[in-house]
Amino acid sequence: MTRDETAADSFFTRHQFLIYRLFSLAGLLPVGAFLVVHLLTNSSILGGAESFQDRVDTIHGLGPLLVPVEIAFIFLPILFHAVVGFVIIAGGMPNVGSYPYAGNIRYTLQRASGMIAFAFIVWHLVHLHWLGAPFRGTALPGFDPHHASSTLAVAMASLGMNLLYAIGMLAAVYHFANGLWSLGITWGVWTSPAAMRRANWLSVGVGAVLALAGLGSLVGIRRIDVDSARALEERRGEARRMLEGGVPATPAAVSADVGT
Amino acid sequence: MIAPAHSSDPSSSGSGEEQRAIRVRILRQDAPGQESYWERHVVPYEPNMNVISVLQRIAAGARAADGRPVAPVAWDCNCLEEVCGSCTMLINGATRMACSALVDRLLEDGEEIELRPMSKFPVVRDLVVDRRRLFRGLEKVKAWVPVDDSYDHGAGPRISPEEQEDAYPLSTCMSCGCCLEACPQYVKIEPVRRDGEAPEAFAERRQGAFDRGFVGAHAISQAMLFNSHPTGKMIADERLETLTAPGGIQMCGNAQNCVAVCPKGIPLTRSIARAGRSATLWAIKRLFDR
Amino acid sequence: MAQPRVLVVGGGLAGLSATMRLAELGVAVDLISLVPVKRSHSVCAQGGINSVNALTRQQGDSEWKHFDDTVYGGDFLQHQPPVKEMADWGPRIIDLMDRLGVPFNRTPEGFRDQRRFGGTLYKRTAFAGATTGQQLLYALDEQVRRHEVAGRVKKWEFWDFLAPVLDGHGRCRGAICQDLVSMQFRSFAADAVILASGGCGLVFGRSTMSMACTGSAISRAYQHGAAYGNGEFIQVHPTAIPGADKLRLMSESARGEGGRVWVPRTPQDPRDPTTIPESERFYFLEDRYPKYKNLVPRDIATREIFDICVNEGLSVERDRPCVYLDLTHIPRQELDRKLHGILEIYEKFQGVDPRSVPMKIFPAVHYSMGGLWVDYQRSAGGGMEEGSPRNHQTTIPGLYAIGECDYQYHGANRLGANSLLSCIFSGLFCASGVIAGGEGASRTAAEEPARLFDSALRREQDRHEALLGRRGGGDNPYAIHQDLGALMTRVATVVRRNDQLAAAYDEVCTLEERWTRSAVSDTGNWTNQNVTFTKSLGDMFPLAKIILKGALLRDECRGAHFKPAFSVPGLSATDPVDRRREAEAWCDRFAANTERWLKSTVARPGADGHPQITYEDIDTSLIPPRPRLYGLVGADLIEEVWRERQASVAEGASRATVAAAAT
Incomplete structure (x- = not known):
């Protein structure tokens, strides 16, 4: 491949350093941080429908702020990270066949996992998020935050879907964990080979925890009994409607509803 | 030869x-x-x-x-x-x-x-290639000690054995280009002279193309070598300016092939990470000093 | 007057330091080099660079002693003022290189560390790891790159110097060069041309020198009339690793740390060397030099290893001469601690671990002490006059030579770690004189008529076309080079005999004749390495003839030039009186030999294609010659006799002065 740039430098070229650093930062904050929160939240499903619903309700407690927050701190950063990421991928020439070193394999996997994770996120939105509702139709019921566990269990019923989620989630986790290590070099947090090795264990640890959380969520979903979960969610829904309707409730009921 | x-x-x-x-x-x-x-x-x-x-x-x-x-x-x-x-x-x-x-x-x-x-x-x-872009990288990062002249002004600065042991491996870089060849982020640039283009104009256009491309591990390492030298660091900011310009350190993708193929075993990734740190601090400083 | 312009040929230590200094002085410099200058042969120097320093000074060392060691080591075959000047500049040069960022090894307090090298008692040698030459070269390369970015220097890399351009008065006004990529010719108008093209190791086929060390530039200058000095003095390093492509240096430290040199008593014993019992090994150095053992001086080690293989037929291998250098008796840990770097080189290039298998080594051509004859102007203080246009000028006005390609500093034998100093010194020192020389001309080179350059360029083009035009069936130039190298290595390296030298001279003439009938296999005009090599091979014959004829005529032993037929044995008598008489005779013979042979060989190209040899007296006014007596039997007594004679000469002289004053 040859490159023969003659046109005046584009905005992208002129601000390459800043853009790449923002790209790197975005991978950690807020995108990476969101991934951590998301996966850990999901894993609460291991504690049963009630515990999961608690977490979901907490997030949805943001109410009308939720959408702008999602757009500003999740969708736009992911989109930015993805667009710059694709530019970076297009500019590189992976050569793991000639140089099968560990670092090079990780470099190549970082790019592959980024692309897989991005495709997966798009699918994930179509599958479960309100943004994807217009694309879903009736065949895919999607995720209802008020019936978190039951709708999720229905959506995740097939083994194939579990496999798809496992792959997508692991790609995202690898991308984040390895990216964390790489980010430390980019910003100069760890500079010596020994420090890089130590940082490597850190990223392995982070990745292992997140992978376990993600896989645990999948297991947790499979353990959900749809009918009993729905019954629980209905009961909680009634309680919530009563609260919203201004009907007085016992203090115990309030504390049970808000949860932690 | x-x-x-x-x-x-x-x-x-x-x-x-x-x-x-x-x-x-x-x-x-x-x-x-x-x-x-x-x-x-x-x-x-x-x-x-x-x-x-x-x-x-x-x-x-x-x-x-x-x-x-x-x-x-x-x-x-x-x-x-x-x-x-x-x-x-x-x-x-x-x-x-x-x-x-x-x-x-x-x-x-x-x-x-x-x-x-x-x-x-x-x-x-055949097996002969044109490595001018590699040497251009050394020019770009000002890989030299900016001395006043070559007359006698006494000895150079005192340097501890630790500093010498740190600098010496970087100074054994022989500009072979192995680190660039193995780097997945270093992409071939081969401008072709156009019909009717004057040689000088072509040389200038080629240099521009070189300068937008990734400068490479060898040059980053040399920049760090001279930024650690007591006299060399007097123009450290100029080197960091280059390293954060288009084609600079941000192009590194951390594949770390450079250090794996270097025939001299130069700790190139350490230099790159140090350059990353310097660039971070320098960019912050610039943001607030401006 | 327009801005002066200088062409520097060669970008090693000498060429780069000259370029740096000239650029600083406001001269426009064109720097041409066969290879990118950062890849020049200077990178191969490992050991270090000599100079008096603060430490040795306090132990009694001085510039004078460095100067004395250099001329004594060189067997007095060099004009003393330039050597004195070089020794005086030593400390300043080390300081300069230090300022330029050379990562010299450091003491715990942060000063430059020094080590001891052969031929001196002081720790004079500053070093940067095991790659001092590389580090020095890079520092200069960086400065020249800086000047290049500023527009003061233009580098022409992958360019070949073909010929100097001489005007009607025989003054050098530039050069014709060829781009080795496009094969295009170009004339460079220059107010001075400085040759800094290094040694000529390729005349010997394989040597420790790099592939660019063809000697073609100096040969071409010689063929255009520049005289050549002391060509026969070629330094051979005792221990090199024979390779199919080149001979790589194995540092003396391997013997310093206890390495033993031996051969099997059975010629070409096919057994694994580690299984050969002690009784069947011949430790010939230990046997013949019980006092020094394996650490005999370089020249003696070289001669003995050569002798045991070539004359006694005890080489380890049948097809190529070599002996064992054995470290296997030393614990691995100790070897790794002390010799890691050099053992790694052996392992890397031989694929064998020298910690468990004895190394195979043989002497190899290493350095040319001789080179283009250059002038100097003596200063009032006995050194070289700064700014004189005569300094480093060849016999062609306006053409200068510096570094390994001049003959100025090392006499008959070079001391370790002195070559880097002489290269940097001559480069820095020559600059002001080169500029002064240009100022004397009535017009600048750029103002010379174009036809001067055009006709010179056409000559070179024609020569090139003629080479390309040679048609099929001719001799293979690579085969001719192989024959030349083998011949020169056989007769003109370690041991020299007149019958062999005379026969070899005729053989070289035959090879040259074969060369004129050789054909190139690539007749294209793009990166044609074949024709470039063939051209440089043609230019090796004049150098080979200079070396052989100089060696043939010089009937003595001096430094690296060893003729057994003229070697003077030590003392053999046991009776004190007889022994004293022998010592007197020895000194008589030494004095006569000095009178006859303490002269530089100067070769000029003859019309018949043979070098015309004349001899030049040497300025030994600062340090009178004295015998070099390393390891000779009876050295103490000879030295005593010689000192007495010197004292009486001095006394006689002072008495004469007193008498003259009295009258």
Whole structure:
């Protein structure tokens, strides 16, 4: 491949350093941080429908702020990270066949996992998020935050879907964990080979925890009994409607509803 | 460079044992812009041969494996001791110095030795490539100590043994280009002169193209070498300005092939990470000092 | 007057330091080099660079002693003022290189560390790891790159110097050069041309020198009339690793740390060397030099190893001469601690671990003490006059030579770690004189008529076309080079005999004749390495003839030039009186030999194609010659006799002065 740039430098070229650093930062904050929160939240499903619903309700407690927050701190950063990421991928020439070193394999996997994770996120939105509702139709019921566990269990019923989620989630986790290590070099947090090795264990640890959380969520979903979960969610829904309707409730009921 | 050839005394091979032969496959190209083609050569085996001596025999013979007379294969070399950095090429698919590539070891991998020119630099002819962009990188990062002049002003600054041990490995970089060849982020730039374009205009356009491309691990490491020298660091900001310009340190993708293929074992990734740190601090400082 | 312009040929230590200094002085410099200058042969120097320093000074060392060691080591065959000047500049040069960022090894307090090298008692040698030459070269390369970015220097890399351009008065006004990529010719108008093209190791086929060390530039200058000095003095290093492509240096420290040199008593014993019992090994150095053992001086080690292989037929291998250098009796850990770097080199290039298998080594051509004859102007203080246009000028006005390609500093034998100093010194020092020389001309080179350059360029083009035009069936130039190298290595390196030298001279003439009938296998005009090599091979014959004829005519032993037929044995008598008489005779013979042979060999190209040899007296006014007595039997007594004679000469001289004053 040859490159023969003659046109005046584009905005992208002129601000390459800043853009790449923002790209790197975005991978950690807020995108990476969101991934951590998301996966850990999901894993609460291991504690049963009630515990999961608690977490979901907490997030949805943001109410009308939720959408702008999602757009500003999740969708736009992911989109930015993805667009710059694709530019970076297009500019590189992976050569793991000639140089099968560990670092090079990780470099190549970082790019592959980024692309897989991005495709997966798009699918994930179509599958479960309100943004994807217009694309879903009736065949895919999607995720209802008020019936978190039951709708999720229905959506995740097939083994194939579990496999798809496992792959997508692991790609995202690898991308984040390895990216964390790489980010430390980019910003100069760890500079010596020994420090890089130590940082490597850190990223392995982070990745292992997140992978376990993600896989645990999948297991947790499979353990959900749809009918009993729905019954629980209905009961909680009634309680919530009563609260919203201004009907007085016992203090115990309030504390049970808000949860932690 | 110039290629003398010496085969050992012919009587040495006549001791009755069967003559072993080394088979070599070379990717040739007659000139820039021309099609490349594979050519096979056969060279009598001698003990302790390296790839350079194989190429010397090929140049002296000037015949392909099928006996057809061919122009001698062109290649670069000088010191043959792995300190001048000339003879980089792709040997059995990977970048390395031809002088320290021993035939006996290569034959352990397979029956045939494969030689190709470096893929990240424009081919001049056969195994000779044009590495001007590599040296341009050294200009860009101002890889020198900015002394007043070459007259006597007494000794240089005092330097601790630890600092010397830190700097010395970086200073053994021989500009061979292995780190660039193996880097997945370093992409070939080969501008072609246009019809009617003046040589000066072309040279300027080519330099512009070089300067937008990734500067590479070797130059980043040299920038860090001089930014750590007591006098060299007086222009540290200028070097960081270059390292954060287009084609700078941000292009590194942390594949770390550079350090894995460096024939001198230079801690290039340490230099890159240090450059990353310096660039971070410098960018912050600039943000608030402006 | 327009801005002066200088062409520097060669970008090693000498060429780069000259370029740096000239650029600083406002001269426009064109720097041409066969290889990118950062890849020059100077990178191969490992050991270090000599100079008096603060430490040795306090132990009694001085510039004078460095100067004395250099001329004594060189067997007095060098004009003393330039050597004195070089020794005086030593400390300043090390300081400069230090300022330029050379990572010299450091003491715990942060000063430059020094080590001891052969031929001196002081720790004079500053070093940067095991790659001092590389580090020095890079520092200069960086400065020249800086000047290049500023537009003061233009580098022409992958260019070949073909010929100097001489005007009607025989003054050098530029040069014709060829681009080795496009094969295009170009004339460079220059107010001075400085040759800094290094040694000529390729005349000997394989040596420790780099592939660019063809000697072609100095040969071409010689063929255009520049005289050549002391060509026969070629330094051979005792321990090198024979390779199919080149001979790589194995540092003396391997013997310093206890390495033993031996051969099997059975010629070409096919057994694994580690299984050969002690009784069947011949430790010939230990046997013949019980006092020094394996650490005999370089020249003696070289001669003995050569002798045991070539004359006694005890080489380890049948097809190529070599002996064992054995470290296997030393614990691995100790070897790794002390010799890691050099053992790694052996392992890398031989693929064998020298910690468990004895190394195979043989002497190799290493350095040319001789080179283009250059002038100097003596200063009032006995050194070289700064700014004189005569300094480093060859016999062609306006053409200068510096570094290994001049003959000025090392006499008959070079001391270790002195070459880096002489290269940098001559480069820095020559600059002001080169500029002064240009100022004397009535017009600048750029104002010379174009036809001067055009006709010179056409000559070189024709020569090139003629080479390309040679048609099939001719001799293979690579085979001719192989024959030349083998011949020169056999007769003109370690041991020299007149019958062999005379026969070899005729053989070189035959080879040259064969060369004129050789054909190139590549007739293209793009990166044609074949024709470039063939051209440089043609230019090796004049150098080979200079070396052989100089060696043939010089009937003595001096430094690296050893002729057994003229070697003077030590004392053999046991009776004190006889022994005293022998010592007197020895000194008589030494004095006569000095009178006859303490002269530089100067070769000029003859019309018949043979070098015309004349001899030049040497300025030994600062340090009178004295015998070099390393390891000779009876050295103490000879030295005593010689000192007495010197004292009486001095006394006689002072008495004469007193008498003259009285009258």
